Amino acid sequence: MATLLEVSGVSVTFDGYRAIRNLSFQIGEAEMRAIIGPNGAGKTTFMDIVTGKTKPDEGRVIWGEKSVNLLKMNEAKIAQAGIGRKFQRPTVFEDQTVFANLLMAVKNPRGSFACLFYKPTFKDRGRVEQLASEIGLSDELDRKSGELSHGQKQWLEIGMLLAQEPRLLLVDEPAAGMTLAEREHTTDLLKEAAKTRAVVVVEHDMEFVRRLECKVTVLHEGSVLAEGSLDHVTANPQVIEVYLGR
C-alpha cells in the first residue's frame, strides 16, 4: 500500500516542554488508524503539526505521491491538498443553516472571487442532500446548526469533512459526549469513510477504538510507544504501565 502521509523525526517544544519528541508515523491510502495515549501524550499536537497549525522545530512531514513538504504550506493550502480535520469539540458555524455549512465545505474553488460569483449548481445541491442523508440530517437542512444537539453537530462536522473530499481525515475524539446509539452511528460513518480514504482517529475511549477494528498507535510523552492491533498493544507491558501503572 502506498504511503499517503509520512511524519519522520518530528520534535516540537513549547516553552521548554517537549510535546513531541522524534515522532515518526506513516499512514497509507484507505487505511483506518486509531491513536491512543494518556493526556499530554501529544495526540492533538500531532494533528496541529500535520494540519499546519503548529510548526515543528525539526523533522519532516511528507504528503502524497509527489512527496510534498507540508511544513512549507499554510493551513488553507494543506486543507486544499486533501487533509481534513475534525476538532474535539464540535466546530460548526452555528449562526448558519446546516445547508450553508455543508455547501461551504463541498469541494469547489476556494478563492474569494470564485466564491463571490458562485451559484450552487444542481450537482452541488445534490451532493449536500446526499451528505445530509448519510449523516442523518436530511430534515434539518434549513435549521440553524446552533440549534442541533451535540451529537448532530458532531455528525454535521463529519459531513463537512466528507464534503471536502479529503484523502486523509484527522478526527479528534469523535465520540466524546455522545450517547451509545450516537457512538454506533459515528463508528459506521468513520468505517464507511475509511473505505475510500485514510482516517486517523484520536480517542481516549478503548471501547470505541475496539469497535473501529483497526491498527492502533500508542503515543506516550510525544513519541510512539507501540503499534499494532488493539489486543497486541494492550498486551504490551509498557502500555499497561503507562495506562494503569500511574
Add this chain to the structure above:
Amino acid sequence: MSRPFILRNPSILIFLACLAAFTLAVTLMSEAFGADMISTSFVKTLGKTLCLCLVALAMDLVWGYCGILSLGHFAFFGLGGYMIGMWLMYARTEIIVASSMANAAIPPTDQEVVNAIGTQIFGVVGSSEFPPIWYFASSLPAQLLLVVLVPGLLALVFGWLAFRSRVTGVYLSILTQAMTLALSLYLFQNESGLRGNNGLSGLQNLPGVSASQAVVSIWFLWASALALGVGYVLCAWVVSGKFGSVIRGIRDDEARVRFLGYSVEGYKLFIFTFTAIIAAIAGALYYPQAGIINPGEVAPIASIYLAVWVAIGGRGRLYGAVIGAAVVSLVSTWFTGGQVPSINLGFYRIDWVDWWLVLLGLSFVLVTLFAPKGIGGLFDLVSGRFAPDRHGADYGPDKGSLMEEEGR
C-alpha cells in the same frame, strides 16, 4: 432557492421602497422642487445623513459580517472627500481666475493661469506652487478614479500587511486607529499639499453650474440616495451567497474556516478593501454637501462614532447599520445644534451641546448591555424570530464572533 436573490431577501425591496419614498418626500417638500417646507441646509443635512448611512453599511460589512473591528474606516471616507475636493476647488478657482484675468490687456498664458490658481489655493499656507499630488486635479474623470484608487490602495496595502501577520481583535482595532491618526496628523501639516488644517473649502459650489444651492442640494440628495440604494443591494448580494457564509464563518471561527481550505487572509483583504472603496464613495458625496473638509474629519474619534452607530443600529444586519447611522447622526445634529432645551437643575444647568456626548456614550453602553441586537433587533419582535437559549455560549471562539444575544 433558485429565485433571484432580491426575492429571497424581502428586506432589500422594503429598504429600497423606504429610501425612494424618503427621497421623493424630501424633494416634494424642498425649496427647489416643491412646497418649500424644509430649508436647503436641512436638505443638505439629510443628504449627508444618507452618505453616513452608506459608510455605516461598509462598517457593518467589515465588522458585523466579517468580525474585523476596523476603527479606521473614516480615513477612507475622508480620503474620498479630499480626492473630489481637489477637483472641485481647482475647477472653481480656475473659473474665478479666468474671469478676473479676461479683462487684462494681454491674454494670460496657460502657465500664468495655473500660477494664479496656485496662489489662490495655496496662499493660506504661504505657497503658490502646486504639489505633485495635484497633478490630476484639473481633470474630473481622473479625480473620480482617484476617489476609488487612493483609498482602495491604502486599504489593500494596510490590510495585506496586517492580515498577513495575522493581527486580529483589539490589536487590529488599535492598528486601524493608528492609521487614521497618522493620516490625520499628516494632513494637518502644510507640507502635505492639502492646505494643512485649513483643509479644502468652498466645495458646495459646483464649477460651471449656475443653479442655486437649493437645486444643487436636491441633486446631491438624489445622488446620495442612489449610491445608498446601489450600495445596499451590492452589500446584500455580497453577504447573501457562499461568500457571505465564509465571511460570517471568519467572524465566528477563523481557524475552522482555514481548515476548510479557505484563505482567511484573502477574504479579509477583499472585504477590507471593498468596504474602504464604499466608504470613499460615500465621502466623495458627503463633502460637497458639507462644503468643507479638513484633517479633523479623519481624526480617530470619527471612526469610533462609526462603530457606535453600527452597534446601536444592530450589527450583522444591513438595515440595522443604516438605521443606526441615520438615527444617531440626526439626533446628534439635533442635540448639538442647540435646539434641545436645557435642563435646569437649580444648582446646575445641563446644556445638551456639552452633555450630548455623555448621553451618546451612556446609550451605547446601555444598548451593548441590554439590547445587543440594537434598534434592528426590534424587527425581530415583529417577525417573531427569537434566538434559541444558548445558555451563555457565543457563536464562536473568536473575539468578533456573534454573541449569544445577537443571534437570530
